[in-house]
Amino acid sequence: MASVDVESELELLNELVALPEFACCDANHPRGISFHDSTAPAEFLLVSPCCGDRGLLCRARAAYLRNVAATIHCMCCDRRWPPEHYRFLPLPGAEPL
Numbered sequence: 001m002a003s004v005d006v007e008s009e010l011e012l013l014n015e016l017v018a019l020p021e022f023a024c025c026d027a028n029h030p031r032g033i034s035f036h037d038s039t040a041p042a043e044f045l046l047v048s049p050c051c052g053d054r055g056l057l058c059r060a061r062a063a064y065l066r067n068v069a070a071t072i073h074c075m076c077c078d079r080r081w082p083p084e085h086y087r088f089l090p091l092p093g094a095e096p097l
Contacts, residue, residue: 008052035064043094049085051076059097062088066097 042056046065051074057065065072066088071080090096 035068036061043091044097045087045089045091046072047087047089048072048074048076049081050074050079056091057088059094063097 037058037060040058040060043059044057044062046055046057046062055075065086066083069083072083072086073080088097
């Protein structure tokens with residue numbers, strides 16, 4: 001498993017604190033997404049174990065990926081990993097999963 005730069009993750013989270021509400025990155029997926037709530041804001045930053053790929057997820061989608069999905073694919077290199085290899089970082093103000 002490749003190392004992800006924790007310092008850059010923290011810098012990104014600090015920048016997000018000052019920004020308004022985000023939509024879930026899966027909001028406009030062409031096929032639709034399991035357990036995505038199109039009215040909910042993003043609450044989690046998803047970080048892959050290989051490329052540090054980042055995505056913002058609503059609570060319902062993050063909970064589905066973490067607790068139900070067998071694998072999650074990295075959007076950069078398309079490798080598949082079990083959910084426990086991913087990091088689901090709560091955005092400021094969000095409760096942990």
